Amino acid sequence: MAEETITLEVTRYRPREDREPRAQAFTVPYRKDWVVLDALNHIKDRVDGTLTYRWSCRMGVCGSCGMMVNGVPKLTCAAFLRDYLPGPIRVEPLAYFPVIRDLVVDIEDFMGKLRRVMPWIIRRTEQPLTAGEYRQTPAQLEAYKQFSMCINCMLCYAACPVYGLSPLFIGPAAIALGYRYNLDSRDEGYHLRQPILAEAVGVWQCTFVGECSAVCPKGVDPAAAIQRSKVAGAKDWFLSILLPRGGRS
Amino acid sequence: MSAPPAPRPGLYYPKMPATWWLRRPAYLRFMLREVSSVFIAIFLAVLMVQVYRAGQGPEAYAAFLERLASPGWIAFHAVALGFALYHSVTWLKLTAVVQVVRLGEHQVPPRLVAAGAFAFWGILSLAILFAVLLRS
Amino acid sequence: MLQHDVLVIGGGGAGLRAAIAAAEESDRLSIGVLSKVYPMRSHTVSAEGGTAAVMRENDHLDFHAKDTIFGGDFLSDQDAVEVFVREAPAEVIQLEHWGCPWSRDPDGRVSVRPFGGMTVNRTLYAADKTGFHMLHALFQTSLKYEKIVRYDEWFATSLLVEDGKVCGVAALNLHDGQVSPVTAKAVIICTGGGGRVYPFTTNAAIKTGDGMALAYRAGVPLKDMEFVQYHPTGLPGTGILITEASRSEGGHLKNKDGYRYLQDYGLGPPTDKPVHRKMELGPRDILSRCHIQEYQKGRTFDGPYGHYVHLDLRHLGEKVIDKQLPFVRELTRNYVGIDPVHEPIPVRPVVHYMMGGISTDLDGATVLPGLYAAGETACVSINGANRLGSNSLTELLVFGARAGRAAARDALGRPPIRSNPLAQLAADERRRLNERFLRADGRERIAEIREEMQKAMEKGLGIYRDRATMQETCKTLRHLRERFAHVGLMDRDAVFNTELIAALELESLLHVAETIAHSALAREESRGAHTRTDFPKRDDTRFLKHSLATHTPDGPRIDYSPVTITRWPPEERKY
Numbered sequence A: 001m002a003e004e005t006i007t008l009e010v011t012r013y014r015p016r017e018d019r020e021p022r023a024q025a026f027t028v029p030y031r032k033d034w035v036v037l038d039a040l041n042h043i044k045d046r047v048d049g050t051l052t053y054r055w056s057c058r059m060g061v062c063g064s065c066g067m068m069v070n071g072v073p074k075l076t077c078a079a080f081l082r083d084y085l086p087g088p089i090r091v092e093p094l095a096y097f098p099v100i101r102d103l104v105v106d107i108e109d110f111m112g113k114l115r116r117v118m119p120w121i122i123r124r125t126e127q128p129l130t131a132g133e134y135r136q137t138p139a140q141l142e143a144y145k146q147f148s149m150c151i152n153c154m155l156c157y158a159a160c161p162v163y164g165l166s167p168l169f170i171g172p173a174a175i176a177l178g179y180r181y182n183l184d185s186r187d188e189g190y191h192l193r194q195p196i197l198a199e200a201v202g203v204w205q206c207t208f209v210g211e212c213s214a215v216c217p218k219g220v221d222p223a224a225a226i227q228r229s230k231v232a233g234a235k236d237w238f239l240s241i242l243l244p245r246g247g248r249s
Numbered sequence B: 001m002s003a004p005p006a007p008r009p010g011l012y013y014p015k016m017p018a019t020w021w022l023r024r025p026a027y028l029r030f031m032l033r034e035v036s037s038v039f040i041a042i043f044l045a046v047l048m049v050q051v052y053r054a055g056q057g058p059e060a061y062a063a064f065l066e067r068l069a070s071p072g073w074i075a076f077h078a079v080a081l082g083f084a085l086y087h088s089v090t091w092l093k094l095t096a097v098v099q100v101v102r103l104g105e106h107q108v109p110p111r112l113v114a115a116g117a118f119a120f121w122g123i124l125s126l127a128i129l130f131a132v133l134l135r136s
Numbered sequence C: 001m002l003q004h005d006v007l008v009i010g011g012g013g014a015g016l017r018a019a020i021a022a023a024e025e026s027d028r029l030s031i032g033v034l035s036k037v038y039p040m041r042s043h044t045v046s047a048e049g050g051t052a053a054v055m056r057e058n059d060h061l062d063f064h065a066k067d068t069i070f071g072g073d074f075l076s077d078q079d080a081v082e083v084f085v086r087e088a089p090a091e092v093i094q095l096e097h098w099g100c101p102w103s104r105d106p107d108g109r110v111s112v113r114p115f116g117g118m119t120v121n122r123t124l125y126a127a128d129k130t131g132f133h134m135l136h137a138l139f140q141t142s143l144k145y146e147k148i149v150r151y152d153e154w155f156a157t158s159l160l161v162e163d164g165k166v167c168g169v170a171a172l173n174l175h176d177g178q179v180s181p182v183t184a185k186a187v188i189i190c191t192g193g194g195g196r197v198y199p200f201t202t203n204a205a206i207k208t209g210d211g212m213a214l215a216y217r218a219g220v221p222l223k224d225m226e227f228v229q230y231h232p233t234g235l236p237g238t239g240i241l242i243t244e245a246s247r248s249e250g251g252h253l254k255n256k257d258g259y260r261y262l263q264d265y266g267l268g269p270p271t272d273k274p275v276h277r278k279m280e281l282g283p284r285d286i287l288s289r290c291h292i293q294e295y296q297k298g299r300t301f302d303g304p305y306g307h308y309v310h311l312d313l314r315h316l317g318e319k320v321i322d323k324q325l326p327f328v329r330e331l332t333r334n335y336v337g338i339d340p341v342h343e344p345i346p347v348r349p350v351v352h353y354m355m356g357g358i359s360t361d362l363d364g365a366t367v368l369p370g371l372y373a374a375g376e377t378a379c380v381s382i383n384g385a386n387r388l389g390s391n392s393l394t395e396l397l398v399f400g401a402r403a404g405r406a407a408a409r410d411a412l413g414r415p416p417i418r419s420n421p422l423a424q425l426a427a428d429e430r431r432r433l434n435e436r437f438l439r440a441d442g443r444e445r446i447a448e449i450r451e452e453m454q455k456a457m458e459k460g461l462g463i464y465r466d467r468a469t470m471q472e473t474c475k476t477l478r479h480l481r482e483r484f485a486h487v488g489l490m491d492r493d494a495v496f497n498t499e500l501i502a503a504l505e506l507e508s509l510l511h512v513a514e515t516i517a518h519s520a521l522a523r524e525e526s527r528g529a530h531t532r533t534d535f536p537k538r539d540d541t542r543f544l545k546h547s548l549a550t551h552t553p554d555g556p557r558i559d560y561s562p563v564t565i566t567r568w569p570p571e572e573r574k575y
């Protein structure tokens, strides 16, 4: 019996030689329990050792393996071949990011944005470790938990046309992360972080396409974080006009 | 605002095609929502003219209404109504995402919040409709 | 020249903890973190169940110490364990202060759950994504320190040693393919374990023992490498981990007759509610052996990926599963199409953790001046012959911090590094990579050698071992090392050459595999995770000692060093 196969159309780009990316077709064995990443590994190990992509955990938690699969941003370790029958399956680098080689994109820009939203606990006074943990009720934990689930896979950026059109936009995941710390009952850094989120390239650039939340594999819902930050920003603004010296400190 | 980062050599910078919004249904829906505001703006302008004409006396107002009865304007208003509804629906859905409603430890699912908002919207619209019908 | 005072290799839990500790030790230090992946991709991210520390009034440091030593079958260094349990509580609280979203009790304290082999509830957790949250909290906190300079997607290819002291590393920048020296007065290796020497493992693809091999090739011995932990519950096929927490929440292991078979192996009696150290809360080495014995009795299921048993969570109910084990539900739904609320999960033992590693003292220092190690890559040793679940995350905090501080103090006391000879050493390394890989035209394929190595390791160094099969594996490994000399790459590009990285990783894996095989062959007893059918008993007279594997051109040489016993004399290990 002939082995069942499926075809992958994979984007190739060699920085020193190519001006533009191009697609290359590979036919690989079809296995019901294979994910797109398994197919790529098959190609790399047995067909073409030059195929270049990132991966590690193969269980959807390290965030390395995001690519466009048939035009939609996906974790390739969680995208089963069986959901794309009969193929061919288009595998491209994450949209809107500069491409380093083949399926590997440059994420330095994102790493910088991550730092800009100050994703760490800010306190006026640190409690000494000997005094134990900061108390936080399950409800207080629940308030930000969802926004702490981000694996930095950047699928949301690849789904965001605003990011595509204006790369300075801080973008969904970074804003969600800043918002996560603003919501944390242990944090006192709202007054430092919110101005950054509310900058010209911050939340107000978002026109609520909503695709970031649709593609997020971890249910983070960055769109909600952005919209809620807008509300918080607007509230601050009104308060600052109504009560010039009061408002939120 | 800082300058965009300088492109680095060797990297391929993908370009955004002018037709990007045709690529995915979600993008198209988004574009429609954006376009809807144009229609709503025109509708509001017409409304303002209407108020102005009403102030000029019954004749001016009648002439104005006459003009509005043309098939073109009726078509426009039909489309504008469609867009207004579409915009309202998306807006209410969005409100549900933005407004966190809590019951104890758990968050009320946005779907429920949205359902509540829609119900409220429906009741309000009906009330207005009744008020208008009763007066005429 | 890229220069730092302290250079950390590896950006996972241990590496980031070390970097922050070094940064806090003195304002005058510059710290580098060099890692082959972006920090948040590190394998710490996959840890699920929790992290152990004495947190409550009903617990005591001595209980934690005793559980750890007992679990490690008395091969742990007891002075190290005492330091470990003493510093654990402050470390987990520190992480709480840094924003880690620990699960909470109604009164706002961090919650603790039971865990395998522990006598008291002392495992803190963040649902079942503890490692993920710890890693991201550490990474995000590290962004606060401007002194910490990161080299993301750089691969350290060798240690630069001058006058018997470590002076930095030669490292390959994936983005442009350049090999540069990165100098430092102290280097801390935090590169994790090497589970990828086996075909079937919970470990991520990046876990190739690079740091162990780096130290080993520089002459530092690897300690207790024969002790490889099988986790009793991985998904067949992929090897994806199903956390031990699913058992501490009350999950049952059942054979194909629906029978809780662990009661047949001295772990009973079976109870409905989990009881500490009994049944499903027994230690991992014992549970993995029970699985194999069930298989030999013909009482396991048979599937396309071999034998398996059932992990049954159904009686816990949807609420508990969603609150305490949401990731288990996500993983099983995605990867085996099973909803644990309604169906039992197929599981089997899978390679999970290496108790052994770079031999260090209590401060993470190795025998090579200026070189430190912490985390899974190191062997201090607290885990002895078998690690208890939830001790490894704590270990990377406690010993990551200790190594960071010690390296910082060390660096403050050392004169500036002279760069000339180092530039030369780095140039040599560049030439080596070129000649060995990029310009060589060998015919051997990386994937083939890797697969044969993995097969040989599974065969000879699995849960049960004996002399003849291990000897065969040693022979195969030696042969594969020769074949590796003729490896040929298809990829000659400088930019992001992942095939070159795969070759370097395979080099590391082969070294690590050999140390495991030779250490195991020499240890003629059964202890903890090392079980020999030809020597089924623990032998304290001959083998109450650490094995040390040292690199020689003909493969590892095995020596021994004594185990430190303070207050807990060896006794029979019975649960």
Ligand code: SF4
Pocket: A149, A150, A151, A152, A153, A154, A155, A156, A157, A172, A173, A176, A212, A215, A216, A217, A218, A219, A220, A221, A222
């Ligand atoms: S918000 Fe979701 S899609 Fe975006 S980076 Fe985080 S996990 Fe990925």
Ligand code: FES
Pocket: A055, A056, A057, A058, A059, A060, A061, A062, A063, A064, A065, A066, A075, A076, A077, A078
């Ligand atoms: S490989 Fe880690 S998320 Fe896919």
